Amino acid sequence: MASRVLIFMALTSLYIFPLLIPIATATFHVKGSVYCDTCxxxxxxxxxxxxxGATVGIQCKERKTMKVVFYTEGVTDSTGTYHIEVENDHRDSICQCMLVKSPIKWCSTPDSGRDTSSIVLTHYQNGIVNHLHYANAMGYLKDKPLPECEKLLQYYLTDSDV
Known part of the structure; x- marks a missing residue:
């Protein structure tokens, strides 16, 4: 019986303790993309x-007072993807990614409703062990739609049930 307990303890320590260590030293990697809505x-x-080259911010606000308790920025790469590292667990905060600046003058109006993305930056009682967190794509609007957009949007509508 004692040998079974020892085997159980050994297996438990091999599988459970490594899961607890990364949680204690939380560093999150937030990944998302920024696009230009040409239509x-x-x-x-x-x-x-x-x-x-689009600038993206990550902001966390304290849940009760809505005071900003964390802010950092990152820039998108050649594929329009950003990778931002966030230190510490933001357990009691409401966090979101947000558009800050577009490098393209004719595509620099944030699309309301697609200009922020909520992100969870905690491991506290949520079952999330992974440190890589994905944010929804965020977008800017082109000043004037491309000429081919009317035809493209009609194509999308013909495929719907509306």
């Missing part, structure tokens, strides 16, 4: 392109 459709289309 002003409010969503990504076949005419959408991803923006290199």
């Amino acid at each position: 002003r459709a409010g969503f990504e289309t076949n005419a959408t392109f991803y923006i290199q």
